[in-house]
Amino acid sequence: MIREQRSFCRICVAMCGIVVTVDESENGTSTVTKVRGDPDHPLSSGYTCTKGRALPQYHHHPRRIDDVLRRDRPGTAAVACGWGEALDEVATIVREAVRDGGPDSVAAYFGSGIGFDSCGRPVAERFLASLGSQQKYTSMTVDTPCKPLVAELVGGWSGLMPTLDPATDGLVLFVGTNPVVSHGHSNGLSDPVQRIRRITASGGTVWVIDPRRTETATLAVSLGGQHLQPRPSTDWLILAWLVRELLAAGADAAYLAAHTSAADLDRVAAELAPFTLEVVARRTGIGPDQLRALLELVRSSPGVSVVTGTGTSMQQTANIVEWLAWLVQIVTGSLDRDGGMWFNPGFLRQAHRFPPRAGRSSATPGPASRPELARRFGEIPCSALVSEIEAGHITVVFVVGGSPLTAFPEPDRLAAAFARLRALVVIDVVENETSAVATHVLPATDQLERADVPLVADGLQLAVASQYTAAIVAPTQQHRPVWWMFAELARRLGQSLLPGGKDPEEVTEDELIADLLGRAAMDLPSLRAHPTGVVVEEPVFGWVRERVLPGGVWRVAPDGLVDQLRQAATAEPTDLLLIPRRLPGTMNSQLRGVTAAGAWGIRLNPADAGGRGIGEGSTVMVSSAAGAVTTVAALDPRVQPGTASMTHGWDDPNAGRLASSTAGVDALTGMVHLSGLPIRISLLDPTTAQP
Numbered sequence: 001m002i003r004e005q006r007s008f009c010r011i012c013v014a015m016c017g018i019v020v021t022v023d024e025s026e027n028g029t030s031t032v033t034k035v036r037g038d039p040d041h042p043l044s045s046g047y048t049c050t051k052g053r054a055l056p057q058y059h060h061h062p063r064r065i066d067d068v069l070r071r072d073r074p075g076t077a078a079v080a081c082g083w084g085e086a087l088d089e090v091a092t093i094v095r096e097a098v099r100d101g102g103p104d105s106v107a108a109y110f111g112s113g114i115g116f117d118s119c120g121r122p123v124a125e126r127f128l129a130s131l132g133s134q135q136k137y138t139s140m141t142v143d144t145p146c147k148p149l150v151a152e153l154v155g156g157w158s159g160l161m162p163t164l165d166p167a168t169d170g171l172v173l174f175v176g177t178n179p180v181v182s183h184g185h186s187n188g189l190s191d192p193v194q195r196i197r198r199i200t201a202s203g204g205t206v207w208v209i210d211p212r213r214t215e216t217a218t219l220a221v222s223l224g225g226q227h228l229q230p231r232p233s234t235d236w237l238i239l240a241w242l243v244r245e246l247l248a249a250g251a252d253a254a255y256l257a258a259h260t261s262a263a264d265l266d267r268v269a270a271e272l273a274p275f276t277l278e279v280v281a282r283r284t285g286i287g288p289d290q291l292r293a294l295l296e297l298v299r300s301s302p303g304v305s306v307v308t309g310t311g312t313s314m315q316q317t318a319n320i321v322e323w324l325a326w327l328v329q330i331v332t333g334s335l336d337r338d339g340g341m342w343f344n345p346g347f348l349r350q351a352h353r354f355p356p357r358a359g360r361s362s363a364t365p366g367p368a369s370r371p372e373l374a375r376r377f378g379e380i381p382c383s384a385l386v387s388e389i390e391a392g393h394i395t396v397v398f399v400v401g402g403s404p405l406t407a408f409p410e411p412d413r414l415a416a417a418f419a420r421l422r423a424l425v426v427i428d429v430v431e432n433e434t435s436a437v438a439t440h441v442l443p444a445t446d447q448l449e450r451a452d453v454p455l456v457a458d459g460l461q462l463a464v465a466s467q468y469t470a471a472i473v474a475p476t477q478q479h480r481p482v483w484w485m486f487a488e489l490a491r492r493l494g495q496s497l498l499p500g501g502k503d504p505e506e507v508t509e510d511e512l513i514a515d516l517l518g519r520a521a522m523d524l525p526s527l528r529a530h531p532t533g534v535v536v537e538e539p540v541f542g543w544v545r546e547r548v549l550p551g552g553v554w555r556v557a558p559d560g561l562v563d564q565l566r567q568a569a570t571a572e573p574t575d576l577l578l579i580p581r582r583l584p585g586t587m588n589s590q591l592r593g594v595t596a597a598g599a600w601g602i603r604l605n606p607a608d609a610g611g612r613g614i615g616e617g618s619t620v621m622v623s624s625a626a627g628a629v630t631t632v633a634a635l636d637p638r639v640q641p642g643t644a645s646m647t648h649g650w651d652d653p654n655a656g657r658l659a660s661s662t663a664g665v666d667a668l669t670g671m672v673h674l675s676g677l678p679i680r681i682s683l684l685d686p687t688t689a690q691p
């Protein structure tokens with residue numbers, strides 16, 4: 001029997017509505033055969049991308065983890081065992097680790113795969129907290145810690161994430177983000193091409209700042225916008241110059257008088273004084289006329305939105321780019337209002353109704369092996385994980401929905417550290433490089449086998465919205481929910497992590513979801529019964545200024561950021577810089593082998609290739625101060641001379657080998673330097689080039 005069921009895709013933050021086709025055979029097996037876009041979904045209107053449509057193949061992945069596995073030592077073969085045996089053993093190891101080294105001996109890394117598991121992630125977090133461990137790591141600190149940092153320093157609360165207003169008729173500036181491929185960084189953009197078209201159709205203008213002629217840049221230009229191609233990591237200069245000029249003429253004086261301090265504004269103006277048009281044009285490589293045109297557009301637009309992404313969050317000047325992006329919006333009176341960037345309070349979080357206590361710093365001292373890396377937002381930067389293991393402070397690691405050996409710097413060093421652990425417990429859906437060396441591999445239910453509401457995406461959508469999905473198929477093989485695994489471990493350690501102190505078998509996934517909806521203006525039965533399946537509330541403008549900002553003012557000149565601005569001003573330009581790129585068919589390491597990933601390898605401008613004797617298809621060695629990889633070169637005039645663009649999420653080549661856990665790590669956030677990384681490229685095998 002064939003049946004269809006509505007759901008939503010939980011691969012990326014766009015949260016597209018989908019319709020899943022399942023073939024139920026007479027012997028009781030269910031085969032997921034197709035995923036298509038849900039035309040009735042009010043936010044995604046039938047759109048899906050290659051990755052979402054590949055969910056059936058992901059669900060039936062040839063390397064799906066079906067058994068509970070354990071191995072005595074890394075490098076030895078894994079053997080299947082029962083759930084009871086594995087959980088007893090892991091609980092015993094955790095108890096002994098805490099007894100011998102204290103609660104911080106146990107660490108957890110939560111990757112992008114668990115961020116969408118609305119029951120699993122909170123219970124996993126509660127498990128770590130129940131032990132008293134502070135050793136929490138998440139993929140946020142190898143992605144974008146500049147965003148919560150700037151939110152905390154300027155807005156008083158790290159949870160403030162600027163959100164594009166899809167109805168804007170102003171200027172939208174995409175800086176270091178390529179939503180046509182990525183579907184957004186901290187703003188989920190389903191159907192990005194149509195969304196961007198709609199913005200220009202309703203009077204808005206879209207410009208892109210990116211060293212590469214991206215798909216988004218090409219689209220923007222076709223719609224009358226422009227593409228500025230600066231040297232990598234020089235974006236801050238463009239934004240600094242805009243703020244400097246706007247403070248001189250074109251600022252929203254009433255907004256500034258109400259929401260900033262005059263002394264702070266004077267300080268900003270003084271710090272930005274050196275960044276004249278001439279200086280900025282020379283250092284960025286952008287012509288003065290293009291810069292002037294941008295300034296005129298900013299001055300004349302009814303609202304300005306600066307949407308940033310990993311191209312800015314992974315560079316060494318990440319924090320100041322993000323800060324200056326906020327300043328452009330504050331100075332033009334565009335922040336926290338319609339037509340500019342507003343703040344999605346979240347359907348679950350309802351931050352406008354339950355405002356946080358703002359104005360406190362979340363920074364606490366860093367871990368013993370890296371005391372200079374403050375613990376912020378309740379987590380330790382991923383760059384400290386390897387040294388914490390090497391120092392013997394951590395002896396047990398849970399990797400939940402993550403792939404550290406393809407996502408972190410120095411994968412070889414990290415693998416050696418993992419080999420020293422008492423236990424490396426990997427909880428995942430599909431085998432990856434880390435599960436291959438784990439002592440315990442626990443098979444999780446995938447998104448089609450569980451009920452969910454949007455979790456990480458709650459406040460990252462362009463609307464205050466939510467939707468419920470039931471499981472599409474029952475879990476098969478040994479797949480179990482992540483919340484169940486941690487609740488079972490906790491039970492063995494004498495704790496309950498579930499509502500009302502219940503045992504795991506007394507709880508349903510729906511009860512856990514109902515608990516998450518505690519603050520929402522709607523309970524689970526009403527959400528489930530909603531006629532369209534998706535609840536969309538009105539956007540909320542102005543709540544941050546009214547209810548969150550300490551004293552009602554943006555702190556526009558925080559000391560730490562001013563210091564970093566001064567440091568950036570003296571940085572020397574370098575020769576060839578590596579910039580990251582995402583592939584249409586994969587999500588980091590996920591979906592490799594399932595979809596046609598897109599062209600990988602390293603892409604560089606023909607001018608840079610020619611001088612090095614590199615041709616299309618040449619095998620090249622790419623090296624940085626941290627390490628080297630071998631890969632295939634592609635010549636691409638869309639990549640700016642002086643830059644080379646490479647993807648991550650692969651074991652060969654593993655872009656992490658070019659990054660360092662120490663050199664270049666950001667002093668305020670611990671973020672690894674991944675974009676604008678100085679590299680060298682040399683021809684390895686001259687016979688490999690295609691004529």
Ligand SMILES: Nc1nc2c(c(=O)[nH]1)N[C@H]1C(S)=C(S)[C@@H](COP(=O)(O)OP(=O)(O)OC[C@H]3O[C@@H](n4cnc5c(=O)[nH]c(N)nc54)[C@H](O)[C@@H]3O)O[C@H]1N2
Binds near residue numbers: 588
């Ligand atoms: N298909 C697909 N979608 C994905 C992912 C994936 O792997 N594949 N990953 C998901 C994840 S985890 C994330 S975090 C998001 C990321 O989403 P985005 O941030 O939109 O990521 P990218 O598409 O890599 O875009 C980054 C852009 O920054 C540019 N860039 C590099 N250096 C600089 C610089 O110095 N200045 C400027 N202005 N630009 C620069 C790059 O050329 C690139 O075009 O995407 C998500 N969506």
Ligand SMILES: Nc1nc2c(c(=O)[nH]1)N[C@H]1C(S)=C(S)[C@@H](COP(=O)(O)OP(=O)(O)OC[C@H]3O[C@@H](n4cnc5c(=O)[nH]c(N)nc54)[C@H](O)[C@@H]3O)O[C@H]1N2
Binds near residue numbers: 427428649
């Ligand atoms: N050099 C370099 N390094 C980078 C980046 C870069 O651009 N360049 N990008 C960085 C960024 S933005 C990010 S977000 C990180 C990504 O870092 P990670 O999140 O650690 O990496 P992913 O490859 O996305 O791994 C996600 C894992 O979750 C699993 N998974 C998927 N669905 C589920 C599920 O429902 N349940 C469970 N339990 N598991 C599931 C997948 O099988 C996969 O193994 O990498 C970062 N590292």
Ligand code: SF4
Binds near residue numbers: 010048052053
């Ligand atoms: S854009 Fe994201 S949410 Fe939408 S189908 Fe693709 S992967 Fe899924």
Ligand SMILES: [Mo]
Binds near residue numbers: 112143
């Ligand atoms: Mo990410």
